[in-house]
Amino acid sequence: MEVYRIIKPKIVYEVLNTEVIAIDFDTGTYYALLHVAKQVWLLLEQQIPLDQMGQIVSDYYKQSPSAVLLDLKPFITELIEKGLVESVDETSHLQGSVPSLDSHGWGYEPPKLVSYMDIQDLLLLDPIHEVVETGWPNTAPTPSDSTIPL
DSSP, X not given: OOEEEEOTTTEEXXXXXXXXXXXXXXXXXXXXXXXXXXXXXXXXHTTOOHHHHHHHHHHHHTOOHHHHHHHHHHHHHHHHHTTSEEXXXXXXXXOOOOOXXXXXXXXXXXXXXXXXXXXXXXXXXXXXXXBOTTOTTOBOOOGGGOOOOO
């Protein structure tokens, strides 16, 4: 049984009507997961095992479970390669309730990940990257922060 989870807090995301926007603050890349990819992301959020995920998607879109699974495997592999999700020990996953899927009238298509790198520099300049474990507005000390007695 293959189980995956979204890598938080490295990945921040917002679920919208027909898509999920996810931002990787380590790289400054943001991603759009449209339609079926959004549905898969919602299932990943609940750590639904891959085989069950394939069954849920195939039931919802009235597709062959084996065909859907063939589409999901490379999509999940891409999410892992991009550092958005990671494999979870199958005995420790926290499966929640299955979210209700809503296609907003879109038919089935293989899930895909769309990457955007046009604002990487701006995202990486954001001071949120300098926050320490105690949270905002505390930031990591810089060499200029050292106190020199006068």
